[in-house]
Amino acid sequence: MAVRTQHEQEANSIYFVTFTCYQWLPLFHQTNSYDLVYKWFDYLYTQNIRVAGYVIMPNHVHVMLYFPEMKKSLNTVIGNGKRFIAYEFIKRLEASNERELLQRLAASVKVSEKKKGQLHKVFEDSFDAKMCMSKEFIYQKLDYIHHNPTSGKWVLANDFLSYNHSSASFYEGTVCIYDKLMRIEDVL
Numbered sequence: 199m200a201v202r203t204q205h206e207q208e209a210n211s212i213y214f215v216t217f218t219c220y221q222w223l224p225l226f227h228q229t230n231s232y233d234l235v236y237k238w239f240d241y242l243y244t245q246n247i248r249v250a251g252y253v254i255m256p257n258h259v260h261v262m263l264y265f266p267e268m269k270k271s272l273n274t275v276i277g278n279g280k281r282f283i284a285y286e287f288i289k290r291l292e293a294s295n296e297r298e299l300l301q302r303l304a305a306s307v308k309v310s311e312k313k314k315g316q317l318h319k320v321f322e323d324s325f326d327a328k329m330c331m332s333k334e335f336i337y338q339k340l341d342y343i344h345h346n347p348t349s350g351k352w353v354l355a356n357d358f359l360s361y362n363h364s365s366a367s368f369y370e371g372t373v374c375i376y377d378k379l380m381r382i383e384d385v386l
Contacts, residue, residue, distance in 0.1 A: 208329065209267045212250060212385065214339040217280055217325040218258040220306060225320065227256035228299075229290040231283070232363050235259055236376050238279045247275065248380035253343045254363035255352070260343045262330070264385055276325050284320035336382055344369070 219225040226232055235254045242249065242263070251262040263275075291300050306319035330336045344366035347354040355361035359370055368374035369381075 209265060212262055212264050212330040212336060212382070213272060213327050214260070214262055214330055215276060215325060215327045216258060216260050217276060218322045220303065220319045220321055222257045224256035225287050226254055229287050229294075231287055231290060234283045234286050238282055239376055239378065242275070243378050245269070249376065249378065250380050250382050250385070251340045251343050251365045252376070253346050253361070253365070255346060260346060262336070262339060262343070262382070264380055272327055276327070280321045280325070284318070287320050288318050333386060336386070340369070340382065
């Protein structure tokens with residue numbers, strides 16, 4: 199998976215990260231693959247990288263990651279996560295016989311990517327990452343993440359707290375699907 203931008207990296211930092219499905223296709227929804235992000239989060243947990251907030255949308259993911267130390271580059275961490283999820287997307291699309299979509303994703307792979315063994319274009323090449331330098335910025339991004347399912351064109355739930363694939367309910371003191379979250383307040 200190509201990486202176009204090398205992101206800054208610093209230990210004891212929080213990053214706001216976004217990655218998007220190729221051409222904004224709703225692949226998480228179409229393959230019912232929200233669980234893949236939780237598996238990736240579990241892997242990050244074993245690597246001492248903590249999830250402090252997230253939302254999994256039908257076609258993109260926003261996540262706030264806390265790195266007590268930076269053993270691997272941010273590009274490597276996100277690239278590996280995208281690669282894991284992409285392989286699983288393809289397996290699920292093959293299992294559900296989604297030939298037309300698989301052909302579309304295969305046809306979108308550039309020659310240079312094919313030479314490296316890539317068979318399908320599942321995610322946009324790069325990702326967005328911003329180091330969170332202030333409390334205000336952190337809380338702004340958390341608010342954005344949590345309200346994403348009910349803002350703009352999205353109407354994925356009646357209110358933002360009832361959207362299942364978000365950390366919003368965790369911050370309100372109720373049950374959250376992903377149970378290894380770290381509160382932002384614990385590192386500020």
